[in-house]
Amino acid sequence: MKHTLEADGINLEFGNRKILSDIYLKCETGKITGLLGRNGNGKSCLMNIIYGTLNATDKSIRLDGRPLLQAYKKPEILLYLPQFNFIPKFLKLKSIFTDFNLEYNELESLFPEFKTKYNSRIKNLSGGQRRLIEIYIVLKSNSKFALLDEPFSHLSPLMIETVKELLLETKKTKGLLVTDHMFRDIIDVSDDLYLLTGGRTHLTKDIKELEFLGYAKL
Numbered sequence: 279m280k281h282t283l284e285a286d287g288i289n290l291e292f293g294n295r296k297i298l299s300d301i302y303l304k305c306e307t308g309k310i311t312g313l314l315g316r317n318g319n320g321k322s323c324l325m326n327i328i329y330g331t332l333n334a335t336d337k338s339i340r341l342d343g344r345p346l347l348q349a350y351k352k353p354e355i356l357l358y359l360p361q362f363n364f365i366p367k368f369l370k371l372k373s374i375f376t377d378f379n380l381e382y383n384e385l386e387s388l389f390p391e392f393k394t395k396y397n398s399r400i401k402n403l404s405g406g407q408r409r410l411i412e413i414y415i416v417l418k419s420n421s422k423f424a425l426l427d428e429p430f431s432h433l434s435p436l437m438i439e440t441v442k443e444l445l446l447e448t449k450k451t452k453g454l455l456v457t458d459h460m461f462r463d464i465i466d467v468s469d470d471l472y473l474l475t476g477g478r479t480h481l482t483k484d485i486k487e488l489e490f491l492g493y494a495k496l
């Protein structure tokens with residue numbers, strides 16, 4: 279069964295600074311929805327509003343047309359990869375994979391460099407390896423939707439290619455909302471693409487629109 283996650287009528291202000299103006303955005307299971315925007319345009323704020331960890335002046339977050347409140351308390355519906363690292367540094371990969379009920383050998387087959395890391399602690403991984411573990415856990419855990427804030431940052435080009443394959447595999451069972459400044463990679467994997475600019479979302483049908491709207495030179 280297909281599921282739909284919508285953010286509608288979102289308004290956000292900090293003091294007298296308007297960040298988001300009557301935003302609409304839709305994600306569906308079976309699809310990757312890309313979200314692009316220049317620094318400071320409100321992409322992380324929008325994800326936090328959807329996740330329920332940031333209050334907005336107005337908002338309607340809906341799952342299959344029904345209000346979805348405090349999504350952060352409902353991991354079976356929505357998981358969130360924040361921009362910052364969220365797994366405590368002292369944990370071993372072994373215990374993380376046990377706690378999340380995930381098969382370590384699946385990770386090893388996708389990313390052979392982890393073959394020697396089963397007993398390593400997060401603090402002994404590189405920044406990119408740590409990020410990769412966080413992405414992997416969010417994508418592999420059971421949920422209908424996942425929000426990914428800058429999954430490609432800190433990753434080497436080869437890792438980015440494998441993560442893109444993982445995103446395409448994951449969308450068969452989930453809906454993904456993904457934002458990153460690696461816009462070509464976002465364009466590559468997205469079924470639907472929004473540009474956030476001037477506080478509003480634009481559903482871009484034509485990639486050239488990104489250039490027209492002043493986002494990037496293609």
Ligand SMILES: Nc1ncnc2c1ncn2[C@@H]1O[C@H](COP(=O)(O)OP(=O)(O)OP(=O)(O)O)[C@@H](O)[C@H]1O
Pocket residue numbers: 292297315316317318319320321322323324
């Ligand atoms: N708690 C806060 N109080 C005041 N201003 C805030 C707060 N949180 C975010 N902002 C401002 O809101 C704007 C949007 O921030 P946000 O982090 O959502 O941008 P972004 O599009 O994710 O940027 P980037 O691509 O650089 O991560 C920024 O100008 C930021 O400074």
